[in-house]
Amino acid sequence: MHRVVIVGGGAGGLELATRLGKTLGRSGRARITLVDANLTHIWKPLLHEVAAGSLDAANDELSYLAQAKWNHFDFIYGRMTGLDRRRHVIQLAGWKGMYAPGEVPPTEVRYDTLVLAVGSVCNDFGTPGVREHCIFLDSRHDAERLRREMLERRLAAVTEGRSHRLRVAVIGGGATGVELSAELCDAQRKLAQYNHQQGAEDLDITLIEAGPRLLPALPEQIGASVEKELRNKLGIRVLTGTPVKRAEADGLFDAQGNKIDAEMMVWAAGIRAPGFLRELDGLESNHLDQLLVRPTLQTTRDDDIFAFGDCASCPLGGDATGNVPPRAQAAHQQAELLAQNVASRLEGKPLRPFQYHDHGSLVSLASYNTFGNLLGNRVIEGWVAHFFYASLYRMHQSALYGHWRTTRLMVGGFIAKNTRPLLKLH
Numbered sequence: 001m002h003r004v005v006i007v008g009g010g011a012g013g014l015e016l017a018t019r020l021g022k023t024l025g026r027s028g029r030a031r032i033t034l035v036d037a038n039l040t041h042i043w044k045p046l047l048h049e050v051a052a053g054s055l056d057a058a059n060d061e062l063s064y065l066a067q068a069k070w071n072h073f074d075f076i077y078g079r080m081t082g083l084d085r086r087r088h089v090i091q092l093a094g095w096k097g098m099y100a101p102g103e104v105p106p107t108e109v110r111y112d113t114l115v116l117a118v119g120s121v122c123n124d125f126g127t128p129g130v131r132e133h134c135i136f137l138d139s140r141h142d143a144e145r146l147r148r149e150m151l152e153r154r155l156a157a158v159t160e161g162r163s164h165r166l167r168v169a170v171i172g173g174g175a176t177g178v179e180l181s182a183e184l185c186d187a188q189r190k191l192a193q194y195n196h197q198q199g200a201e202d203l204d205i206t207l208i209e210a211g212p213r214l215l216p217a218l219p220e221q222i223g224a225s226v227e228k229e230l231r232n233k234l235g236i237r238v239l240t241g242t243p244v245k246r247a248e249a250d251g252l253f254d255a256q257g258n259k260i261d262a263e264m265m266v267w268a269a270g271i272r273a274p275g276f277l278r279e280l281d282g283l284e285s286n287h288l289d290q291l292l293v294r295p296t297l298q299t300t301r302d303d304d305i306f307a308f309g310d311c312a313s314c315p316l317g318g319d320a321t322g323n324v325p326p327r328a329q330a331a332h333q334q335a336e337l338l339a340q341n342v343a344s345r346l347e348g349k350p351l352r353p354f355q356y357h358d359h360g361s362l363v364s365l366a367s368y369n370t371f372g373n374l375l376g377n378r379v380i381e382g383w384v385a386h387f388f389y390a391s392l393y394r395m396h397q398s399a400l401y402g403h404w405r406t407t408r409l410m411v412g413g414f415i416a417k418n419t420r421p422l423l424k425l426h
């Protein structure tokens, strides 16, 4: 039977595995296998909420094994490290569990059609000290680490009976850096309700952007409104036109050698694809290690290998020039097309080209406000913007669970909210 292997069960890969499982897998036309380095999926755009503690990942994560069972695909737990195109196999690293004795040796998985959807990691642009001293926001583990470290620093101050104003620097004034800064501020306000030795003002956030303004990918008006809100309402120090040149244990240095003091530093200034994709068995990649793909989402040098989402460099399609941006909505649209293209490939039919439809962007400032632009660059804010922002995640859930189950999850989540603290406190 034709074997379709999808590597990476993120925003795009899990939607694709689910769609293909429900169609080709269920009817026995192909065997669908998903490989991921983790056992559970959490939608990456939620990571800043996990980092702040406003969302408990344990309540929103989805088990790959369960999703596979419900949707007629197989799941393999493993991290892809290599590829042998001649033999049509991918290589997975060996691993050792926390408790079970012995090690699982490196293994190979055979494919007829391979789809790579391994996402992206933070790009430190080779800035000295960043790897050693900054926290990234690449995975649930990173987000949990950030949250836990902030909590422990606060608990330590309380136990030792000293007052403590925590200084956090967030590097990168794009959507991730902006949303994280706002979410951390909001979390501090909520924390103060549980921990009376800590006030809402005991957090000092500096948001640093190399370019002249925040949110360079969004209209200038949104960038300006967001900056005003962050400065005036949330008390965040915003530094634009400030490229970070070096990180040390207790702060960052700009191009002029000025020091920005910080106890914790979070790097959110751009992305690149995971390093193992660089010239992976002769596949073509760009300077960000993204695999180059044609409009059909097939890699430029191998018809049997597709790539999409953040790890692929894909033309926008139609008359537009440029590449598809690394966004969840792009991964979602590509997963929809790929589900059709993989089926067409099996039937020997021609594949359709991808065309990106930009439905706009939304930036959430936690419970303070939401800004964005929707179709036709119409700028919106407030509850209307928040409604559309929240519906993005609901769309992802619908693609995974279907509408009826998503509705039940929403209702269940709403009820459970009133029985839990406002913030994850452990």
Ligand SMILES: Cc1cc2nc3c(=O)[nH]c(=O)nc-3n(C[C@H](O)[C@H](O)[C@H](O)COP(=O)(O)OP(=O)(O)OC[C@H]3O[C@@H](n4cnc5c(N)ncnc54)[C@H](O)[C@@H]3O)c2cc1C
Pocket: 007, 008, 009, 010, 011, 012, 013, 035, 036, 037, 038, 041, 043, 044, 045, 046, 047, 048, 078, 079, 080, 081, 117, 118, 119, 120, 137, 138, 175, 176, 274, 308, 309, 310, 311, 326, 327, 328, 329, 330, 331, 362
């Ligand atoms: C804090 C934050 C907020 C964001 N907000 C938004 C937003 O509001 N709107 C928006 O459109 N986009 C947003 N994004 C971007 C969005 O999350 C990504 O564009 C999207 O997740 C990309 O989907 P993907 O399927 O390509 O990769 P991912 O969703 O990152 O999934 C990659 C998967 O591959 C797995 N994997 C990685 N390497 C390997 C390997 N070697 N072997 C096996 N498995 C592997 C990972 O475990 C993961 O499950 C945000 C990103 C962040 C970090």
